[in-house]
Amino acid sequence: MKISQLEPDRGGARPRDIPEATVARLAAYLRALTLMADLSATAKSGSASSEELAAAAGVNSATLRKDLSYLGTYGIRGVGYDIELLTAEIGRALGAHRPHRVALVGVGNLGAALAGYPGFLSRGLVIGALFDVDPHRVGQTVGGITVEHFDSIAHVCAREDVSIGVIATPEPAAQAAADALVSAGVRSILAFTPGVITVPADVDLRKVDLAIELQILAFHETRKTAEHSESSLSPAADGDTENISPAVAVSS
C-alpha cells in the first residue's frame, strides 16, 4: 500500500543505494536470522541457503539474493550464508548496531502496546520517552518508562537524545504532535493516525493506517464472494502461499 506524502529523496550518489523495498525486507531477514541463530545454537551448520532464508522470511529466494547483493558479497557459493556474519552485516546496513532512541507521543492503548513491544531492543530501537497530555497518565510508568507531559517534548527529547518519533495520539492531536517532535529536532516520524500530516521537507514521515489495511482486505473479500456470478473454473490455483506485505509505505 502506499499513502505517500511527497518525499525529497535526494538522488545524490552515495556509497550504495539500497532500494526502499529492499530495506523493508532486510529488516525481516534480520529477524529471521536472529530466530535461526537461537534455534540452531545447539546444532546445525551455522549457515543457511538463500532458499531457506527466503522461506523463513516469506519471500522469493531470487529476491532475497538480489537484496543481499546490495550489501556486498557475503555468501559462499555452493553453501549459503553464514548466519552470524550475515546478521551482523544486515544489522550494520540498517543501522541496528547503534541504538536509536525513540519518543512515543500518545500513551493510549496503541501507545502502550508499542511501549511494551518486545524485540525492539534486539533491533537497535530503544524507547527513550513517552508523552501524553492526559494528567492521569503523566507520571505513570508504562513499559518501565515514566510518561511525561506533552509540553516537555523538546526538553526531554534533547535530554534523551531522541532521533525517532512515533505518533499514537488520537487523530486531532496528530499534527500538533508532529510539530512538537519536529521542533524538538526529530527528523523521522512514524504516525498511526489517518489523515494528512504536514512536515518540513527534511523530515521523513511514514504512516500506518489500520483502517486502510482492513479496507483493503474488505475489498478483496468483496471480490471473492462476488465471484458467484460466473462459474469460472479457475479456483485460484495460485502457486505460492507466501505473503509479505510491507504494509504502508511512504517515501516515493
Add this chain to the structure above:
Amino acid sequence: MKISQLEPDRGGARPRDIPEATVARLAAYLRALTLMADLSATAKSGSASSEELAAAAGVNSATLRKDLSYLGTYGIRGVGYDIELLTAEIGRALGAHRPHRVALVGVGNLGAALAGYPGFLSRGLVIGALFDVDPHRVGQTVGGITVEHFDSIAHVCAREDVSIGVIATPEPAAQAAADALVSAGVRSILAFTPGVITVPADVDLRKVDLAIELQILAFHETRKTAEHSESSLSPAADGDTENISPAVAVSS
C-alpha cells in the same frame, strides 16, 4: 497478491481490474471525501477538483485521476468531482456499502486499541467478535463487545457471520490464531505479528510489522546523520540544499 488471474474476459465492463496500489489509495480518498462532506455540509459547492482531493489525501493529482478512472467516469470536466457521488462510488468499489464483520483475536493493548478504533463503521467495518485465551479477559467487555474464549472461534464466527480476521496476539500464538480463523471459514486475515504465518492459498493474508516500520526509519536516520560526517568524496555538492519543494500543502 493475487486478484487478477487470467480471466476469460467477460463481455460486459463490470469488474474492472483495479491495481493493488490503487485500492489502498481509494480507501484514503474515501476518508478524505467523508471529511470534506462533513466540513462542507453547510456551505461549499459540493464538488472538488482532483487537485483539491489529491491534496486532502496526500497524493499527486495525476495519480488520483488515474485511480478514479479505474472506477469509471464520474468527474465533470472543467468542474471536478461531485463529493457525494464519488463517495458512493468509491464505497461501492471497495465494498464499503455492505458491512464486513471482523473478528479480533488477542485483546491485549493492541487488540483493545483496534477494538476502540473510531471510523471503522463509516467504512463498512464492524467488529463482530473478540477472542482471547486469558481467562481474566474472557467475559470482559471491550469497545462494547464481550470477549469470548479462543476455543469458540469457529462457533462465534459462524454466528456473527465474520469474514475478516485480525490477529493481535503475541507472536507465539499467531499461527494458531490463523489456523483457528481459517477453520472458522475466514478467508481474509490481517496480522500484526512479525514472523511468517502459513495459510492456504485461497486465504488473503496481510501483515503489519510495527518493528519493521521503525527499523526503516532508523535506516534513513542512520543515512542522514552519516551524511554529515561524510564530507568527502562528493565534490562539494552535498549541502542541505533541498530545492525540491515538497509542498504538502493542504488547501481550502
Add this chain to the structure above:
DNA sequence: GGCTGTGAAATGGTTCACAGCG
C-alpha cells in the same frame, strides 16, 4: 553438484502532457 551473484526481461506503478469535453 549446489548455490550465489547478477545482467536482462518482465511486471507493476507513477508521472507527464495533452486532447477533448463541459
Add this chain to the structure above:
DNA sequence: CGCTGTGAACCATTTCACAGCC
C-alpha cells in the same frame, strides 16, 4: 477557460535464467 481522462514515457521492483565459484 478549467479540469478530467488517458496514452505514453518513465521509474521501481520482481522474476528469470544462467555464468561462475566453491
